[in-house]
Amino acid sequence: SPYSTDSVIYRGFCPSGTYAADNRAAIIAFDALDRALTDLLEVCCGLAWCGLQYLLRTVFMIHAADGAMLPGVFKALEEQLSGATPVSLGAIVMIEALCHSIAVFLWGFYADRTCKIQLLMRTTLAWGFLTLATSCVGDIASLAIVRALAGIAGAAMGPLSQGLVAAVCPSKQRGKAFGFLAASANIGYILGLLLSTSSSHLDSVGGWRASFALFSVLTLFLAWVLGQVQVEVSSGLFAESRTWARLDRFSGEASTASVVWREMRDNLSLIMRRRSFVVLILQGAFASTLTRSISYLTMWYQYLGFSDVAAGIITSSIPLGYVFGAILAGYASDRLAHSYPLHGRICFGQLTDLAKLFVLGFTFLVLDDPDPKKTEDFVLRCGLSFLFGFFAIMSYSAVVKPLFAEIVPACFIAQAIGAAAAIDGAFASFASTPVIGYFTESVFHYQVTTQPISEMPEALRLQNATALGRAISAVMTGSAVLSLMSFGFLHLTFPDDYKQTVEEEGDRDSEVTTEDSDDSAFSESKGGPTSRRVRFNVTYGTGKPQETLQESQA
Incomplete structure (x- = not known):
């Protein structure tokens, strides 16, 4: 249409792919429809993400x-x-x-x-x-x-x-x-x-x-x-x-196999150069050792005289604590990360590890061995097991996992999580149950026997219960102390690694934007639409073009 003082020129495509008339009401309608469709799409995708x-x-x-x-x-x-x-x-x-x-x-x-x-x-x-x-x-x-x-x-x-x-x-x-x-x-x-x-x-x-x-x-x-x-x-x-x-x-x-292996090696090298990754590996190794040591707790309570059912209930209180602790920790950690992006999660992890250490010390060092004949001892041990699980999961789910996603670019997150799981799992396999077994027999003089607990002499049962309890206490408490100490180093390493990741992500975003711009220019030269959103210039009789929709929103 010829240009006139009171008309508008629509240079893009409307959502239906047809050219808009030079009518102000039509362009406003197309713009409103495009906004509504795009917003509706993002709302639907947000629901789909949930x-x-x-x-x-x-x-x-x-x-x-x-x-x-x-x-x-x-x-x-x-x-x-x-x-x-x-x-x-x-x-x-x-x-x-x-x-x-x-x-x-x-x-x-x-x-x-x-x-x-x-x-x-x-x-x-x-x-x-x-x-x-x-x-x-x-x-x-x-x-x-x-x-x-x-x-x-x-x-x-x-x-x-x-x-x-x-x-x-x-x-x-x-x-x-x-x-x-x-x-x-x-x-x-x-x-x-x-x-x-x-x-x-x-x-x-x-x-x-x-x-x-x-x-x-x-x-x-x-x-x-x-x-x-x-x-x-x-x-x-x-x-x-x-x-x-x-x-x-x-x-x-x-890619070819040689290229894949070389890329895998280079990626692992890049991940390992993040100092925070090394610290998280160290902390995770001690935390995994602590978690795997739980497998001996049921046996210890059985030696103390609890029935199989009672010992199982006490031990099962730990994963029950995991459930509630993981959910609450997520909300608390995100709130702290929003207010203190560089140190909020780390401080929260230190606080929860300190609480976990307190529960372990109270369980093994302060209290006497529980009496299976007293109901209050059974309830107390269930409560302590629940509290241990409640605090033990918090640093893992709400601190360590999110930090992995923030110290490496998004294209390396799965690799970082996989490498950490492999190293932590391998370390804990040797440092948890084998160490407890060695301490139990060689240090605290556990007597190996094939007799059922109910048929053991009282002296032998108590001796083995004491040996097993001390070994569990040494490994779990020691691992908790080392895990807490490891968290402190993150205050020194995480800020630099986080900033470096943000810069690298920004560079990638710039590359993507440049590629998109090239693609848009190519599409425009072919007469195609330049964006999924409506792009238009409007002149209201003054000769001054208005900004495109994306530019005005920015």
């Missing part, structure tokens, strides 16, 4: 339940599987953990090079079939093979889920997001342990095999849901949103 968080929590819950079921059916396996003994079953658990530690970093590296949701769907599908295979094993050798493969497949769940949360979730909400993930995992652990233990000898419903078969069906259904989410994210409505665009932003391209 749904994805619930889906990831479900993944964590079922994965933790699967991991808790095998120890819960040890006795049934010993009775029904050929070659199953306490030694062979313990070796299977060790093999599964070893395969998990080896594979977790590789999964983290691969997760940063591909679509995390698609990879999570595939590994969940494989894990579901392996859980089903566990319910069908007939001897100890086949069980060892299946669980080793399950350890490899299950190792992907942590880096993928946590890397997905860290890549998409805003930094000031990561504590809450990781807290709910940890809480979901512990709820699954409790449910899996209760289900497997209570049904392990119910032959009318299939016994322990039915438990694994049930969870395999749930896992396969979860894989199908993840597949539907992946299709929607890659090609559906949400593929056009800024929120979901982050999922594909850091995906790598196909």
Whole structure:
């Protein structure tokens, strides 16, 4: 249309792809429609992100339940599987953990090079079939093979889920997001342990095999849901949103094996150059040692004279504390991170580790050994176990995991989490239960016996209870002290690493913006739209063009 004083010229495209008339009301209507559609899209994607968080929590819950079921059916396996003994079953658990530690970093590296949701769907599908295979094993050798493969497949769940949360979730909400993930995992652990233990000898419903078969069906259904989410994210409505665009932003391209290994080495070298990563590895190693030492607590309470049920209830209070502690810590940590970005989370971690140390000292050093005949001692020990779990999970879920996402660029988050899990797990495997076993026998003179606790001489029972209690106290208290001391170094290293990460992310954003600008110029030269948002110039009889919609919003 010819230019006139009272007319307007629309140079872009409206959402329907047709040119707008030179009518002021039409352009205002198109602008309002575009704003409404874009805002509605982002609102829908925000709701979808909430749904994805619930889906990831479900993944964590079922994965933790699967991991808790095998120890819960040890006795049934010993009775029904050929070659199953306490030694062979313990070796299977060790093999599964070893395969998990080896594979977790590789999964983290691969997760940063591909679509995390698609990879999570595939590994969940494989894990579901392996859980089903566990319910069908007939001897100890086949069980060892299946669980080793399950350890490899299950190792992907942590880096993928946590890397997905860290890549998409805003930094000031990561504590809450990781807290709910940890809480979901512990709820699954409790449910899996209760289900497997209570049904392990119910032959009318299939016994322990039915438990694994049930969870395999749930896992396969979860894989199908993840597949539907992946299709929607890659090609559906949400593929056009800024929120979901982050999922594909850091995906790598196909490369040869030599290039992949060289890139893996370079990435690990870059991660290790972050001083805060080294400090977090050190702190995590001591914290993991402390957590794994809990496995001896049930045995200690049994030696003190508590029944199997009572000892199990006391010990189960710890993961129950994990659930509540992880959720509350997420909110508190995010609030402190918002007010004090460089030191808020670290101070919160030190405070919770100090509270955890206080609970341990009160449990092992201040109080006398509990009397199983006194109800108040049983209630007190349950309360202390709950408080220990409540404070022990806080630094892990609300401090350590969010800090990993803030000391490296987003394209390295899954690798950093995977490398930390591998190193911490390997260190704790040697520094927790083996050290307690050595202290118990060689330092505190534990007497090895095959007698049931109920048939032991009173002197021998008390001697072993004392030896085991002192060994647990030494390892757990020492690990808590070293973990607390390690946190202090983060005040020196984290500010520099955080600023460096922000600068690197800014450089990447500039590169992306430049590429987008080039693409936009190319589209404009071809006569196509330059943006998903409406771009227009309006002249109200003064000859002065107005700003584009994006520029005016900026």
